[in-house]
Amino acid sequence: MSSLCVGVRSVLPVVQSSYQLLPALSPGVRSVVLPGCLWTTLDLFLIKTLISHITWVCCVCLTTSHPHCMTHTVCCLATCTNFKNKRQQTFFQIKSCFGNPLAPQALEDVKTVVWKNTSDGVQDKGLTLNGFLFLNTLFIQRGRHETTWTILRKFGYDDNLELTDNYxxxxxxxxxxxxxxxxxxxxxxxxxxxxxxxxxxxxxxxxxxxxxxxxxxxxxxxxxxxxxxxxxxxxxxxxxxxxxxxxxxxxxxxxxxxxxxxxxxxxxxxxxxxxxxxxxxxTREKDVDLRKRQTQRSAFLCKVIGPRGTGKTAFLQAFVGRSVLSKGNASSAFSPYVINTVQISNQEKYLILNEVDVETEFLKASDAACDVACLMYDASDPHSFDYCASIYKQHYMDGSVPCVLVASKADLPEAKQFHGMTPAEFCYKHRLPPPLPFCGLTLDAAGRSIYSRLAWAAMHPHLNGSDLSSASFWLRVALGSAVVAVLGFAVYRALARLK
CATH class of the missing domain: 1.10.238.10 (EF-hand)
Incomplete structure (x- = not known):
């Protein structure tokens, strides 16, 4: 705090003028000793900007239309009513930082003092920002430094009038x-x-x-x-x-x-x-989700992997409702992530898509970690699929991460891939769902359904990808449901006879 004392005599008159301090206030630096601390009066006089900041920390949420927010037991709670014409009018409800709220009459007394000494310090709902600053100035003038410091402490400020790391x-x-x-x-x-x-x-x-x-x-x-x-x-x-x-x-x-x-x-x-x-x-550990075959997570990460030029960026932007034909953002900004919500089994989930540059980012096995991998290749490029097949064998062949293949540029003629087998044959061999076609020029229902498929795979990693896309899987589900229904009816008949 010694640095704050530099230039005291040259700074204090300006501060006095700004705060309309009483002429009787000494221009010297006075101190007050609190338990274990030494606070200088000057420190408090130099915090007009800081106190303004505190009011904005308080006012971000509370409004006069939110009465449930007006019950906080803090010393000053600001409620911003509007920002019309850049007039940032802030109101306060004064309550106690020390455990008990102020009595109604005490609140009225505070407002009366501020009203008598300021032209714009009081409004219908309480004190304005200027009124709050005057009130703290009055506390300091009357030796109630601990009151202002308590306010600062309540809002997370330390000895240097900065928000603490703990806060x-x-x-x-x-x-x-x-x-x-x-x-x-x-x-x-x-x-x-x-x-x-x-x-x-x-x-x-x-x-x-x-x-x-x-x-x-x-x-x-x-x-x-x-x-x-x-x-x-x-x-x-x-x-x-x-x-x-x-x-x-x-x-x-x-x-x-x-x-x-x-x-x-x-x-x-x-x-x-x-x-x-x-x-x-x-969230709980992913291994636990795998063992229990269910997850309570709301957000899932999908890494979109493929060679350059396959349309990964278009795939990401389509997820948030923008096609390659839209004007989009005129700036040069780029985001490797997009996020949107999807409905899975009447539940809203967040799906995060991360565009991956495999040439620079897949330096170690942990770089491939995600909830589901989307391997994208250009269906019109005969060399494109070979890249995805290589990535799958290097990082995802163990089956710990569900994989979905997407064939982009489906509006163009499909080229024969130079890989040893066709994409469909590759998927069948490795028990993956067949490649899903995607066209970045149009956002049709088929294209949008890909994102739901990705989210479903992320939510059910214990299910084999091929099972999810095959008729046999749904047939087994139907048969299982029928068996359960028959058994349930049999149990019901047995119980009915016992009665």
Missing amino acids: LYPELRVPVGCSTEINQLGHQFLQQLFDKYDEDRDAALSPAELKNLFCVCPYMPWGADVLLAVPTTDQGYITNRGYHCQWMLSAYLDVHRCLEHLGYLGYPILTEQESQTAAVTV
Whole structure:
């Protein structure tokens, strides 16, 4: 803190003017000793910007239209009502950080003091941002430094007036074979954010609305590549579904960065949770899913593998509703990932497609790890399939990862592959489903069904791929169901006779 004392006498008059401090305040540096700590008054006077940041950390979710959010037992909870004409008016409900909420009369007394000393410090619902800043200035002037420091502590700030690593990066253990997902609590919080900042109620976030949503972050978490990774409107705005998809992708690929962003948005404070980890679920190990032959996961990773020029990028973009004929994104951004939802057995699942450059990324066996592999070849190129066959034999022949072959450019004449056997023969030999045709020029039902097939294979890795596509598999399912029905009827008749 000694660095903050440099230039005290030259800086303090400016600070005094900005805060409209009382003339009686000494320009010197005064200190107050709290248990185990030395706090300087100057530190508190130099945090106007910081306190403003705290208000935005608080205001991202709460609105006057969300009364359930107004019950938090924190010292200051901001609720932003609008951003019209760039007037970012912030309201507060003052409550106690120390265990007991303030009495109604005490709240009114606080508002009265602020109202008498400021022209715009009080609104119908409580204190504005200027009123809150004045109140903290008053605390400091009257020697109540610990009150302001308690507020800062409550919102995760340390001795240097910075958010602590413990707050931004809570400990989260992710064992090998497990994945991380945004859970229902997290989606609820994120939906409240979306509803708050979707000012025109078009179920999409424009660039300006997205910027307002992340205004509390020191940097913009989402770059231009996000617009290529999730479903968007024709104008390129992120849809509600695309918004949740991007958060799921963030949690899956880099959960600690995801927790950091949730921390900036004030998740643990606004939801009364101990940390952001409450918004994330760590799935059980994949080996356990295989043994139990079922999974509770919501997100699955599919690696799209194939030689250059086969249409992998078109395949990814088609998954989020963009064909090669659409205008798309005018920027030079590129995303190797896309994510969207699919319906499997009346359940909504998230499928992540990752375009892989095998020549540079498959350096070791772990690089091939995924929930399902999509091996894509150009049906019009006689040399294309040989590449996929080689990758399959090197990385997926053991059968631990389900594989689906896709024949791209199905609108062009099919060429005879120079591989030793045809793609259909190769699939039959290795007990794989027959190749699925795909055309990037049109997004027909057959093309869209490929993504459901990929998600189904990822959800049921214990089932052989050929079984899923063969008539014999479904015949066995039908016969098994019939046997169960007959046995059930027999048991019912037996019980009826006993009665």
